[in-house]
Amino acid sequence: MARGASEQRRSVVAAMKRGIILEAALRVFSTEGLHGASVRAIAKEAGYAPGAIYSYFPSKEHIYAAALGESLTRLRQVTETAAASADSAADRLISAGVAFFDFYDANPRDLDLGFYLFGGGIEPRGLSEELNRELNTALLTALEPVRLAAQALGADTDQAAMITADAFAHATGLLLLSHTRRLNLFRLQARELMQQHLQRLVESATYPGSVAPSRH
Incomplete structure (x- = not known):
């Protein structure tokens, strides 16, 4: 039961972080365009290190x-x-x-x-x-x-x-x-x-x- 609750919490946190990354990315895309945007800029906007972005998106x-x-x-x-x-x-x-x-x-x-x-x-x-x-x-x-x-x-x-x-x-x-x-x-x-x-x-x-x- 404890393991299931822990996995559920991790899933919720992962979904939340993914949503934060996507929202940050949209803000960067809207100002920089797809070509001008970078993972580093998206990470900065989201408040994460670039490595954290790559754990969700390649x-x-x-x-x-x-x-x-x-x-x-x-x-x-x-x-x-x-x-x-x-x-x-x-x-x-x-x-x-x-x-x-x-x-x-x-x-x-x-x-x-x-x-x-x-x-x-x-x-x-x-x-x-x-x-x-x-x-x-x-x-x-x-x-x-x-x-x-x-x-x-x-x-x-x-x-x-x-x-x-x-x-x-x-x-x-x-x-x-x-x-x-x-x-x-x-x-x-x-x-x-x-x-x-x-x-x-x-x-x-x-x-x-x-x-x-x-x-x-």
Whole structure:
């Protein structure tokens, strides 16, 4: 019993330290970018020696991937919860799509992290192909409620994939415009535009060929 309690305490402490490291890393990434950051700088920000960081992560790229992975896990929980609370397939598609938008709208740091804006440009710089593959899989999992809802509405496999990609592209475009305040030029609300677009995607899934998904 004592050994079990001791192991549990160690696990809790390890999780706490890992969280402190990730939060410190995000602060460093936000100011220095992925390329400018270093394990030493992250360790200093976290209040640990560099060696303590390496006991949790082998490199700064793995720290970045871990932070993004946790962000995508939270995103998946949000989209799945939103879809589960909706009654019809149409409502599930719209609810999941709006939840995706709302998550990033409410968490701009996650938006920067997810689109590698901490890395000095909109591309997965500095991350290995394996890490990119794992993160892309996590993103697709977060978007899965949209795809499943599209199929439930009658879309075939290819069309459901296109609708999911369209929802993703439209959301990210609106988020970028909102994030940079460019949408203010049009005096329009990004969330309302997202809802309207998702409704059009519902129609395209329900009546194939009637509404072609927009291309970005």
